[in-house]
Amino acid sequence: MRYYRCELHTHTTLSDGKMTPEELVERAKECGYDAIALTDHNTTAGVERAVKAGEKAGLTVLRGIEWTTFWGHLTVIGGSSDVLWRDITPENVAEKIKRAREKGDIVALAHPRRMGYPVCSGCHCDYDIESVAGVNNYEVWSHYYPNEGVAARQQREQWYSLLDRGLRIAAVYGYDWHNRDDIPPSYAYTYVGAENADADALMRGIKSGATFITVGVSVDCKAVVGEKEYVTGSVLPTGEADIEIICNPIKDYRSDKPTRLIRAELHTDKGVVSTPLEFGKKVKIKTAFAKYCTVEVYGERKREEQLLAITSAFYTGGER
Ligand SMILES: [Zn+2]
Ligand SMILES: [Zn+2]
Known part of the structure; x- marks a missing residue:
């Protein structure tokens, strides 16, 4: 087993990103990633293009989506789930997470303590923590300057409070990659321990909790x-x-x-x-x-x- 450099939270022009799926793959390859997950907001329209570009470039692309709801965001990786983001509510979100996981997907709580409305509607997790505690992963760090600031501190605290209760939730970083970032601001990596860098092996590695996040x-x-x-x-x-x-x-x-x-x-x-x-x-x-x-x-x-x-x-x- 070795650790592979992954980015599990990315966007393209198919939602609000600035790169096409092909450009994102090319950029990820240049930046030394072994794998990315494409998680556009409420759409998988760019996924097949990204997977194809990844096959050409030698970069594993995991199929994903970001459930982008008024109450919070969750990334769902694997491409096996048939859960519709449109009908997610605070009442049924726990059931939706469970369903996605039963189908084999990986669910992560995305940037739970980022500034919400009016800065970014839905970016702060307003779901009751009980209803989203069934996730695989928690973005302990996210976006730029991931290990600094209030959100990072609060997310780390909340993640530990879940571990204290005996929940098994892996730590991941979410770049929430939207731009080319030629001059990269401070950012982090998620490393995933796996047998190889194939999609299946990486999915198993993430599910097993063999991850660390780092600057x-x-x-x-x-x-x-x-x-x-x-x-x-x-x-x-x-x-x-x-x-x-x-x-x-x-x-x-x-x-x-x-x-x-x-x-x-x-x-x-x-x-x-x-x-x-x-x-x-x-x-x-x-x-x-x-x-x-x-x-x-x-x-x-x-x-x-x-x-x-x-x-x-x-x-x-x-x-x-
Ligand atoms: Zn988001
Ligand atoms: Zn995002």
Whole structure:
């Protein structure tokens, strides 16, 4: 298994994006992605064009759509679901998410804490969190300057509150890519652990929770219990594990690069454990948790201390 660079939230001229499906694919390839999901607002009109262009360019394109409703946005990836966005309401959204997942699709809560009306109608999630807690993924970071600002902080807090309750929801980033971005503003990547970069393998990787989000550092992280090793998203036989972490700079990251690492933090339902971290140096931290354990990487970027990466959780016990 290795980690593939993916962007799971993109738009084209078939909704309000500035690139055609072909241009988006070409640009994604130039920017070093292994895969993208096309998630135009309430339409799949560009999907086949993008898939075709992707086949030519050697870029995997996952079929998707962004359910764009007055109460909030959800990306749905996989192309297997027959759910109509038109009749989604706060009363039936839970049922719609369940239906899409049963059909094999992946549902993510998109930019839940972005500014809503009148800045961007529906961009703030006004669904009751209970009714959307059945998603696979949560956009802990989104759009430009993903790890900075109030929305990022609130989204991270809300995601952790869901993990605290025993829900298994993976962390993803949503570029919400609309423009060519020749001079890229600050942005992040979602990496997905998979057997290969085929659509099916990546779908399995995302569903299994083998993801991390980052502004410029790779996070190779596993849990070791006895002789066995686990990637994030795994359910461990026990919460007593050694978490091994190795971080390196992502060389072709185009925004402000992290200059040094400071520490790794393990976030669990029992609290936070921290250890110093340097580029290229493996660290091992012993941990005990009852429900989940994530890894956060802190370092220096833009001459200040920043949260540089977050992994999805390891889990133990508990039922979803
Ligand atoms: Zn949106
Ligand atoms: Zn969007």
